[in-house]
Amino acid sequence: MLYFWDLLGVFVGAVSGGLAGRRKDMDWFGMYVVGLLSGIGGGTLRSILIGDLPPPVFKDPAYGIVAAVATVVAWFGEPIWSRIRRGVSVIDAISLGVFLSLGVRISQAHGLAWWACIGLGVITATFGGVLRDIARAEVPLIFRKEIYATACFAGGLALLGFDAIGVHPQAGFCLSTLVVSVIRLLAIRYSLNQSEP
Numbered sequence: 001m002l003y004f005w006d007l008l009g010v011f012v013g014a015v016s017g018g019l020a021g022r023r024k025d026m027d028w029f030g031m032y033v034v035g036l037l038s039g040i041g042g043g044t045l046r047s048i049l050i051g052d053l054p055p056p057v058f059k060d061p062a063y064g065i066v067a068a069v070a071t072v073v074a075w076f077g078e079p080i081w082s083r084i085r086r087g088v089s090v091i092d093a094i095s096l097g098v099f100l101s102l103g104v105r106i107s108q109a110h111g112l113a114w115w116a117c118i119g120l121g122v123i124t125a126t127f128g129g130v131l132r133d134i135a136r137a138e139v140p141l142i143f144r145k146e147i148y149a150t151a152c153f154a155g156g157l158a159l160l161g162f163d164a165i166g167v168h169p170q171a172g173f174c175l176s177t178l179v180v181s182v183i184r185l186l187a188i189r190y191s192l193n194q195s196e197p
Contacts, residue, residue: 014039018074041128097177118156155180
């Protein structure tokens with residue numbers, strides 16, 4: 001089941017990255033590269049850190065194929081998304097939530113401590129966005145005042161909390177994804193940020 005969520009996360013992340021590349025007037029290849037970085041960046045770094053080598057993306061062609069399909073969706077769907085700008089924010093927020101929950105679950109499967117599971121979940125959720133923004137010559141969102149990593153941290157704690165009270169693992173996965181997505185969307189909607197001390 002984690003494999004399905006991984007591919008779904010790659011697809012959503014790659015669509016988000018592809019649209020971000022399109023807004024920088026990139027061609028289809030640029031969109032594919034940015035989308036691929038966005039979709040697999042966090043998971044690849046997580047795999048390296050936990051010793052899952054080579055990372056799955058280098059063993060399974062499905063990841064590249066899913067990113068290619070996502071690029072096509074972003075390319076042809078861009079006129080629609082440009083008219084519904086909230087749609088792009090929703091896609092990005094869902095991607096963030098899915099990758100957070102996935103990162104925590106995979107880390108748990110490797111028997112890591114709870115704090116390491118949350119940390120690797122945050123890395124899984126955010127590092128693809130870091131690579132996406134660097135490829136677009138922008139300061140990554142995680143390094144700005146945006147409520148980004150904070151939403152992931154809250155989602156990671158929520159997932160461990162759901163596990164502790166006996167919520168079904170798949171339900172906990174979906175609920176923690178929802179927690180991250182809702183926090184991120186509320187932050188965007190109401191222009192919430194992390195003020196300087």
